Amino acid sequence: MIWLPILGLLIGAAVGLVSNWTIPVEYSSYLSIAILAALDTVFGGIRANLEKTFDDVVFLTGFFTNIFVAALLAFIGVQLGVDLYLAAVVAFGVRLFQNIAVIRRLVVTQIRAKRRRRFNTTS
Amino acid sequence: MKISTMTWTSTGVAALLGFALTVQITSNLSGSSKSSSNNYVSVQTQLTEQAQEHRILEEEISKEAAQIAEYRAAEGSKQEMKAALAADAHTLAEEAGTAPFSGPGITITIENDPNLPFDPQFAGDFYKESDQWIQLIVNYLFSNGASAISINGQRLVTTSSIRLVIGLDGLGGLQINTHPVAMPYVITAIGNVDDMKATLSVYNLQAYMEAMGEAFIVKAYTGKNALTVPAYTGPLPGTWAKEVTGS
Numbered sequence: 050m051i052w053l054p055i056l057g058l059l060i061g062a063a064v065g066l067v068s069n070w071t072i073p074v075e076y077s078s079y080l081s082i083a084i085l086a087a088l089d090t091v092f093g094g095i096r097a098n099l100e101k102t103f104d105d106v107v108f109l110t111g112f113f114t115n116i117f118v119a120a121l122l123a124f125i126g127v128q129l130g131v132d133l134y135l136a137a138v139v140a141f142g143v144r145l146f147q148n149i150a151v152i153r154r155l156v157v158t159q160i161r162a163k164r165r166r167r168f169n170t171t172s
Numbered sequence: 173m174k175i176s177t178m179t180w181t182s183t184g185v186a187a188l189l190g191f192a193l194t195v196q197i198t199s200n201l202s203g204s205s206k207s208s209s210n211n212y213v214s215v216q217t218q219l220t221e222q223a224q225e226h227r228i229l230e231e232e233i234s235k236e237a238a239q240i241a242e243y244r245a246a247e248g249s250k251q252e253m254k255a256a257l258a259a260d261a262h263t264l265a266e267e268a269g270t271a272p273f274s275g276p277g278i279t280i281t282i283e284n285d286p287n288l289p290f291d292p293q294f295a296g297d298f299y300k301e302s303d304q305w306i307q308l309i310v311n312y313l314f315s316n317g318a319s320a321i322s323i324n325g326q327r328l329v330t331t332s333s334i335r336l337v338i339g340l341d342g343l344g345g346l347q348i349n350t351h352p353v354a355m356p357y358v359i360t361a362i363g364n365v366d367d368m369k370a371t372l373s374v375y376n377l378q379a380y381m382e383a384m385g386e387a388f389i390v391k392a393y394t395g396k397n398a399l400t401v402p403a404y405t406g407p408l409p410g411t412w413a414k415e416v417t418g419s
Contacts, residue, residue, distance in 0.1 A: 054185075061190025071195065072195060109181060
């Protein structure tokens with residue numbers, strides 16, 4: 050069922066293109082940070098799925114909370130005149146790479162395990 | 173085929189992510205293409221440059237056309253040629269400032285207005301910077317359609333001076349061509365009325381003046397000879413020069 054999320058991604062992208070909806074330049078940084086937070090949650094979800102610990106509620110609440118908190122942090126940073134969004138960028142960036150690394154290892158381990166099983170059954 | 177909650181959740185989240193990504197990318201693309209036009213200063217400069225270039229070209233074309241017409245009309249007649257050259261000399265004298273100049277134009281009156289709201293940050297600044305402000309206005313006008321300008325009856329020529337002369341006691345005032353002038357300052361500019369009014373609007377001079385507590389009243393006169401600026405009567409370069417005789 051991997052095609053369904055991909056289809057969802059394509060539909061979302063198509064809606065974004067067709068609606069011709071743009072956000073003002075001053076809010077662009079908030080959306081960027083929100084997207085980074087969303088990507089972090091998505092990769093966290095993929096990792097949890099591979100580790101068989103995926104929970105819908107945790108995933109959804111994490112997705113929306115991360116987006117909201119990241120945008121809020123960027124907003125507070127602008128109000129205070131401090132680049133607080135950098136904190137979110139670093140935190141989410143590090144987590145993103147960690148998640149990708151774990152996903153890579155899990156996928157490699159799963160592929161190796163499959164090959165080993167196939168080799169054992171044939172020999 | 174039963175689709176799990178996890179798949180539906182992932183699909184929804186993926187759709188949201190796709191939408192947000194697309195909106196962000198399209199916003200950035202449209203934002204970057206509009207960045208130059210969003211830059212107010214850039215637009216202001218471009219507008220002024222274009223208006224200036226347009227005006228200079230128009231003036232050149234009309235001058236050349238008039239000269240051709242004059243020479244064609246005077247063809248074959250010495251008397252008429254002489255009259256045409258005299259007319260040219262008069263035009264040059266008008267533009268150089270040594271003859272009075274009439275035409276459509278604007279007047280700008282700058283005077284203290286106690287009824288304007290008091291702005292502690294800028295109030296009273298005009299008295300300390302009046303020469304700079306008047307120079308600024310005159311330069312904007314000359315570069316945007318003005319052919320002749322006078323300030324309180326003092327004609328501006330290439331060697332004119334606009335000075336704020338203040339003694340150690342803090343008393344003094346503005347001098348145009350070394351002549352003291354007092355408020356209200358009346359700048360009379362003859363030339364393209366629309367261009368001159370546009371440049372005053374573009375540079376938002378009225379707002380600056382009002383912040384300093386000065387009224388900035390612009391009046392337009394569109395009649396053929398509605399305004400006249402007097403001739404420059406001061407010394408010109410070379411006035412005091414003497415021919416060296418002997419040795």
